[in-house]
Amino acid sequence: MTKLLKDGKVTPDTWVHVTDGDAVPETGPVIVTLARWQAEHNSLAGRTDGLGIRLESGQSPEAIKDDLARFAVVALEFPKFGDGRAYSHARMLKDRLGYEGEVRAVGDVLRDQYRAMYRCGFDALEIAGDRPADKLEADWRAALGELRHAYQPALRGPEPVLRQRHRAAAA
Amino acid sequence: MYRYDEFDHAMVKDRVEQFRGQIARRMAGDLSEEQFRPLRLQNGLYLQLHAYMLRVAIPYGQLNAVQMRKLAHIARTYDKGYGHFTTRQNIQYNWPKLSQVADILDELASVEMHAIQTSGNCIRNVTADQYAGVTVDEVEDPRIYAEIIRQWSTFHPEFTFLPRKFKIAVSGAVGADRAAVRFHDIGLFIVRDDAGEVGFEVWVGGGLGRTPMIGKKIRGFVAKADLLAYLEAILRVYNVLGRRDNMYKARVKILVHETGTEEFTRLVEAEFADTRGGALDLPAEEIERIAAYFQPPAYEALSDDPPALTARRFEDKDFNNWVRVNVARHKVGGYAIANISLKPVGVPPGDMSADKMDAVADIAETFSLGGIRVTHEQNLVLPDVRQDRLYDLWLALRDQGLADANLDHIGDIICCPGLDYCSLANARSIPVSERISQRFADLDRQYDIGELRLKISGCINACGHHHVGHIGILGVDRKDQEYYQITLGGAPGEDAAIGTKVGAAFSAAEIVDAVETVVNTYLAIRQPKERFIDTYRRVGDAPFKESLYDKAA
Numbered sequence: 001m002t003k004l005l006k007d008g009k010v011t012p013d014t015w016v017h018v019t020d021g022d023a024v025p026e027t028g029p030v031i032v033t034l035a036r037w038q039a040e041h042n043s044l045a046g047r048t049d050g051l052g053i054r055l056e057s058g059q060s061p062e063a064i065k066d067d068l069a070r071f072a073v074v075a076l077e078f079p080k081f082g083d084g085r086a087y088s089h090a091r092m093l094k095d096r097l098g099y100e101g102e103v104r105a106v107g108d109v110l111r112d113q114y115r116a117m118y119r120c121g122f123d124a125l126e127i128a129g130d131r132p133a134d135k136l137e138a139d140w141r142a143a144l145g146e147l148r149h150a151y152q153p154a155l156r157g158p159e160p161v162l163r164q165r166h167r168a169a170a171a
Numbered sequence: 172m173y174r175y176d177e178f179d180h181a182m183v184k185d186r187v188e189q190f191r192g193q194i195a196r197r198m199a200g201d202l203s204e205e206q207f208r209p210l211r212l213q214n215g216l217y218l219q220l221h222a223y224m225l226r227v228a229i230p231y232g233q234l235n236a237v238q239m240r241k242l243a244h245i246a247r248t249y250d251k252g253y254g255h256f257t258t259r260q261n262i263q264y265n266w267p268k269l270s271q272v273a274d275i276l277d278e279l280a281s282v283e284m285h286a287i288q289t290s291g292n293c294i295r296n297v298t299a300d301q302y303a304g305v306t307v308d309e310v311e312d313p314r315i316y317a318e319i320i321r322q323w324s325t326f327h328p329e330f331t332f333l334p335r336k337f338k339i340a341v342s343g344a345v346g347a348d349r350a351a352v353r354f355h356d357i358g359l360f361i362v363r364d365d366a367g368e369v370g371f372e373v374w375v376g377g378g379l380g381r382t383p384m385i386g387k388k389i390r391g392f393v394a395k396a397d398l399l400a401y402l403e404a405i406l407r408v409y410n411v412l413g414r415r416d417n418m419y420k421a422r423v424k425i426l427v428h429e430t431g432t433e434e435f436t437r438l439v440e441a442e443f444a445d446t447r448g449g450a451l452d453l454p455a456e457e458i459e460r461i462a463a464y465f466q467p468p469a470y471e472a473l474s475d476d477p478p479a480l481t482a483r484r485f486e487d488k489d490f491n492n493w494v495r496v497n498v499a500r501h502k503v504g505g506y507a508i509a510n511i512s513l514k515p516v517g518v519p520p521g522d523m524s525a526d527k528m529d530a531v532a533d534i535a536e537t538f539s540l541g542g543i544r545v546t547h548e549q550n551l552v553l554p555d556v557r558q559d560r561l562y563d564l565w566l567a568l569r570d571q572g573l574a575d576a577n578l579d580h581i582g583d584i585i586c587c588p589g590l591d592y593c594s595l596a597n598a599r600s601i602p603v604s605e606r607i608s609q610r611f612a613d614l615d616r617q618y619d620i621g622e623l624r625l626k627i628s629g630c631i632n633a634c635g636h637h638h639v640g641h642i643g644i645l646g647v648d649r650k651d652q653e654y655y656q657i658t659l660g661g662a663p664g665e666d667a668a669i670g671t672k673v674g675a676a677f678s679a680a681e682i683v684d685a686v687e688t689v690v691n692t693y694l695a696i697r698q699p700k701e702r703f704i705d706t707y708r709r710v711g712d713a714p715f716k717e718s719l720y721d722k723a724a
Contacts (some may be wrong), residue, residue, distance in 0.1 A: 006280035014587070060411065067292050072234040079330070081206070081209075081334065082209060082332050083415060084292075084329075084330070084331065084332025084333060085410060085411055085415075087328065087329040087331075087332070088329055088407050088410045088411050089411070091329060091407075096445055108243070112193065112202075112210055113332075115328065116329070116331055117328075117553060119328035120329055125654060134464070146185060146188070146192075147182065147183055147185045147186065147189065147326060148181050148182075148185055148516070149178050149182055149185075149583050150285035150326070150328075151182070151322040151323055151325050151326070151327075152322075152324075152327055152328075152399075152451075153449075153451060154328050154329070155329075161178040161322070162454065162457045163180075164178065164323075165176070165178065165188075165389075165457070165460065166454060166456050166457065
């Protein structure tokens with residue numbers, strides 16, 4: 001069963017993914033596809049229980065840049081863990097488009113990619129499988145701690161090495 | 172050369188432990204082979220035809236004697252007593268055991284080396300001109316920037332799952348390109364602008380493989396402070412837009428080609444406008460910190476062509492040939508750059524035994540201030556040799572069988588491992604290389620032929636750079652038989668060109684004769700002092716086609 005790992009804790013997930021064929025539930029927070037949002041913009045925009053959007057790896061956040069304030073969640077898909085487009089999309093969302101809601105990784109989300117996702121700005125990960133919650137949280141801590149340093153700036157993670165070097169030199 | 176500080180040490184050490192854990196999880200069955208594959212590839216570990224292969228980075232081709240001895244030790248302890256220097260300034264071990272790989276990485280870390288990002292769909296080992304810092308007429312030492320790029324690209328969280336591999340090369344030389352810069356995903360030339368400021372000319376979308384392309388210049392000048400922001404802009408455009416539907420069309424060269432250079436440049440510039448001036452700004456103090464490691468050693472005041480050298484050259488023809496062919500001019504008077512050819516007759520190009528590695532380490536300490544370079548042409552360089560000691564160096568190399576005087580001649584073949592090792596290959600390349608080097612073993616004949624770059628790939632992936640050989644040979648599989656296509660007219664450097672297929676392929680039995688026919692045709696029609704490539708450019712392929720295929724006579 002899929003679990004939501006948010007800010008390093010397994011957290012109850014109230015959001016429902018609505019696929020293109022399904023009816024949108026009357027109430028409760030929903031995550032819809034980009035196609036759904038574009039087709040049913042008017043009816044979806046009025047919902048008060050929370051609205052999220054799900055982008056395929058080939059769909060750029062630029063497509064929703066004018067609507068970002070309406071979404072409490074942007075879910076970015078990893079169809080396969082080797083498809084790395086969502087890393088750039090997460091950074092675009094937070095760095096350039098100034099999105100302040102939750103960026104969520106969905107799809108093929110694996111332990112060895114947790115750290116890169118974290119550093120690129122993902123806040124929450126949907127993780128499939130039956131691994132117990134305490135193990136997932138331990139995986140998260142281990143994945144983040146495996147490398148003490150980071151050379152390059154990113155959205156999160158350790159202060160880049162070159163800043164540390166020159167701060168140390170200045171001190 | 173660059174030395175690790177506490178951060179660099181921690182980074183490599185942490186990666187070894189992380190990989191040790193990943194191997195343990197794989198062996199325990201917690202990771203599937205599919206999930207493990209990119210993790211091991213990003214640490215240079217391939218599964219080959221017979222065994223695992225570990226590819227170790229030699230960033231921008233720079234080694235010291237201590238590191239060379241460690242490479243020898245690893246070859247002896249964990250492998251079959253040899254290693255293979257590749258066309259990308261790496262060394263490969265063909266027989267390591269999975270259970271020992273983490274220990275090998277520990278050994279490497281102890282001498283400030285690693286296998287990070289030597290494979291996988293990420294930014295690979297950064298390569299540079301092997302004469303960096305010692306060649307005449309260099310704007311600035313490319314190793315400084317190659318090291319900066321090495322660090323920036325290491326474990327870059329956004330760019331570890333690119334559409335395909337990504338290779339960057341840097342050169343600072345004026346008028347010469349020894350690093351095949353225009354055949355990289357990004358090629359950087361260090362240039363000086365009209366105001367005297369030093370920065371980078373940026374080429375994108377070069378590459379070999381099944382669709383060879385010369386890179387396109389997308390910017391004449393990027394300031395030093397903007398280097399990382401500009402690289403990151405290119406990588407982001409590529410990561411988002413590069414094709415992922417077909418791995419053979421996934422390199423950035425295809426994106427540049429399909430998007431058009433102008434539009435691709437526009438996308439990069441838009442991204443760059445957004446990222447420049449931020450956290451990616453390269454501080455001058457970091458450039459200075461790294462540049463300090465590449466300061467010239469304390470050279471003695473010496474003169475060119477000392478009497479000791481001139482006399483020996485006069486007395487000893489073999490030595491004179493070696494100096495003429497394998498030794499290049501150094502920027503400091505009285506010093507020289509000496510190339511060690513790893514292409515003796517009958518040995519796979521780039522292969523080196525552990526004993527010879529140890530010998531080169533000793534020789535480098537005695538004759539070259541301890542420095543060694545590895546070239547993309549699968550040779551070694553001793554960058555700082557006193558001219559008055561060249562003769563003693565040559566004797567020492569000759570004792571080790573390392574004094575082959577065939578640099579840039581037909582015996583100096585680039586060759587991929589081919590079907591003898593590689594799971595991708597269609598044909599063997601090493602035996603063809605050996606037979607050609609035997610056919611042309613006579614050095615006087617090689618000197619008569621002059622500069623001739625011959626490159627062999629065992630499949631269309633072109634690891635042997637056949638597209639940029641003056642003569643290129645491509646192994647193909649035809650109904651389970653090995654056949655070899657000949658291309659003519661390629662060139663890797665400042666006169667970059669992609670070779671043209673000359674006609675139908677030759678069988679393994681015919682290929683060496685065919686190469687000889689090409690060479691003899693050139694000898695018959697060349698003008699005085701005209702190199703093979705210049706003759707080809709003058710006359711085209713018609714005379715070669717005629718002598719290869721017109722058997723009516």
